[in-house]
Amino acid sequence: MTEFFHAALGFPTAIFTFLLVAVVAYWLAVIVGLFDLDHDAPWLGFGGVPAGIAISLLVAVAWLLTLIGSQVLPDAALAAAPLAAAAGAWLVTRALLVPLRRAFPDGGRHSRGDLVGRPCVIRTGAVTPDFGQAEVASEDGSTAVVQVRTTGGDRLARGDKALIFEYDKDGEFFWVMPYESEI
Incomplete structure (x- = not known):
């Protein structure tokens, strides 16, 4: 287990580990009722779902890809891992949001x-x-x-x-x- 924590808190995974902690704090605030899931995320092709979901998926996938990269890449290539993970996370997140858009139909919220x-x-x-x-x-x-x-x-x-x-x-x-x- 200490090897996992060492990988999660070491370079380059630590960059996304801190963002993942912020995402967990955000979801705790949503559960408690401090925040709502009502803002759309049209930027970067993430439209059609609440921004909290899109950002959470992006950070979680980037963290996972960086963690995997830190274990399989040679030390010389670790500097490029965060950028590669961010790009890969963007692609994966866009793909994951396609079926989620059906759960958040346009115009479903009325005031x-x-x-x-x-x-x-x-x-x-x-x-x-x-x-x-x-x-x-x-x-x-x-x-x-x-x-x-x-x-x-x-x-x-x-x-x-x-x-x-x-x-x-x-x-x-x-x-x-x-x-x-x-x-």
Whole structure:
């Protein structure tokens, strides 16, 4: 076992060992809930999956290739091992991400801001500055009933058409105004 630690902490593997420790710390933070997996990684051909997954695979594969290289390469070639491992890891990671992209379809993440600018139909008896609900359809055709409010002078009734013009993050509702159009 000490031979493994010597190889993992010796040159050239140590370069990627420290990065691998950072990746493990990142995943612990994700598990605890400090970070989310919501940022895409379009750079270097890693698009379609969260950046945390792409970087983790890249570092893990580079570490493994460097560890193997440190055991099979002659001492004279060890200086080139990190660069060769990084290039090989990039190729392997790109290949591994192809099937993973199916697990992260494009447009799968929606936010409330996506509904701003969309028409809706009032579903409660009335919408006032303090109360109301409306049904809104998103671009993919799915519908949702959302909390809506009007400004002081506007009063909307069940079945009226309205336009969502803003989202209030603090109150977690949408501001709407009367809208004359076919929905």
